[in-house]
Amino acid sequence: MVLNNIEKLLEKYENGETTLKEEQQLKNYFSQETVAPHLEMYKPMFAYFSVNQQEQFTKDVPLKTRRIFDYKWISVAAVAVLMIGFYFKSNTKNDLGTYQDPQMAYNEVVKSLAMISNQFNKGVSTVGYLDEMNKGTATLGYLNTIENTRNIIFKPVK
Amino acid sequence: MTQTEFLNIVMPFKDKVFRLAKRLLVSTEEAEDATQEVLIKLWNNKSKFEQYKNVEAFSMTMTKNFCLDKLKSKQAQNLKIVHSNYQDHNVSLQKEVELKDSMDWVGRIIADLPEQQKMVIQLRDIEQYELDEICDMLDMNNTAVRVALSRARKTIREKLTNTHSYGIK
Numbered sequence: 001m002v003l004n005n006i007e008k009l010l011e012k013y014e015n016g017e018t019t020l021k022e023e024q025q026l027k028n029y030f031s032q033e034t035v036a037p038h039l040e041m042y043k044p045m046f047a048y049f050s051v052n053q054q055e056q057f058t059k060d061v062p063l064k065t066r067r068i069f070d071y072k073w074i075s076v077a078a079v080a081v082l083m084i085g086f087y088f089k090s091n092t093k094n095d096l097g098t099y100q101d102p103q104m105a106y107n108e109v110v111k112s113l114a115m116i117s118n119q120f121n122k123g124v125s126t127v128g129y130l131d132e133m134n135k136g137t138a139t140l141g142y143l144n145t146i147e148n149t150r151n152i153i154f155k156p157v158k
Numbered sequence: 159m160t161q162t163e164f165l166n167i168v169m170p171f172k173d174k175v176f177r178l179a180k181r182l183l184v185s186t187e188e189a190e191d192a193t194q195e196v197l198i199k200l201w202n203n204k205s206k207f208e209q210y211k212n213v214e215a216f217s218m219t220m221t222k223n224f225c226l227d228k229l230k231s232k233q234a235q236n237l238k239i240v241h242s243n244y245q246d247h248n249v250s251l252q253k254e255v256e257l258k259d260s261m262d263w264v265g266r267i268i269a270d271l272p273e274q275q276k277m278v279i280q281l282r283d284i285e286q287y288e289l290d291e292i293c294d295m296l297d298m299n300n301t302a303v304r305v306a307l308s309r310a311r312k313t314i315r316e317k318l319t320n321t322h323s324y325g326i327k
Contacts, residue, residue, distance in 0.1 A: 013311060014308060014311050014312050014315065015304075015308050016303075016304040016305070016307035016308035016311065017304070020286055020288065023283070023286070041315065041318040041319045041321075042315070042318070043260070044260035044261045044263065044264050044318065045264050045314055045315070045318060047261055047264075048261045048264035048265060049283045049284050051261065052177065052265075052284050053177075053284050053285070053286075055173065055176070055177055055180070056173045056176070057172050057173050057175070057176035057190065057193050059190045059193070059194060061193075061194050061197045061198065061201075062198075
């Protein structure tokens, strides 16, 4: 390669105007054994660039596959639990037994009904006290009489 | 997106992320941590991959921001990043024999550059990105990148010339 050419390239290189291809030419030139003596100082520079290009990253990178928790699965699980719950519930026996003898059954029913009516009457008698309240209201009615009397004494202002 | 798909996207440029991080943070361990962090962030945001124009450029920008943040917090804590693992042992051994390894000098010169120039040199001269891609990654305009690149290259050349001539004279 013509030395002149290299010198020209070097000047362009220092101005940052060389293309990658031209820089490769320079690198090739300076990787030779013998270089023009006045350009000797460029040699280590280009050698350094080439050597440093080789360095590699060897460490392992732990890539965690981060699983983002998906909340919609919670609802799926909840529905499943509910379904299972209903299933087992419907399976449990609701059988309380039955009377075989109609007379006995009748007696039992009468007994239960008697108990219900007893309790019911008790409740009604308690409600009977509400009459007292009516009486009280009637007493309050006397207030009207007072009002009337006052109206007679003082002429109501219109 | 499965892990394999993700790795297929990320594998080609993970080394570049690492090297950029190392350029900025100097220490290998720090750079490894930063790379790991960036990759994990990418993995967690993998659902947004379609929105990115260029995942690689996006990752480089992320790396840049992450490392600069890290540097800032380090400065705030008044901690210095340890330079002990700055060179690998082969180089230092060779250095002992040869007294001065010029390649090592280049590394040191670049380490002295301002952050922005460091990144531009890293992305252009080492990773060989196009200028437009670098503009994207660093959020700079074309001229600014060119200027930074030119300045960085000139500084490296000047300092190298100096050390070079010290060796002779």
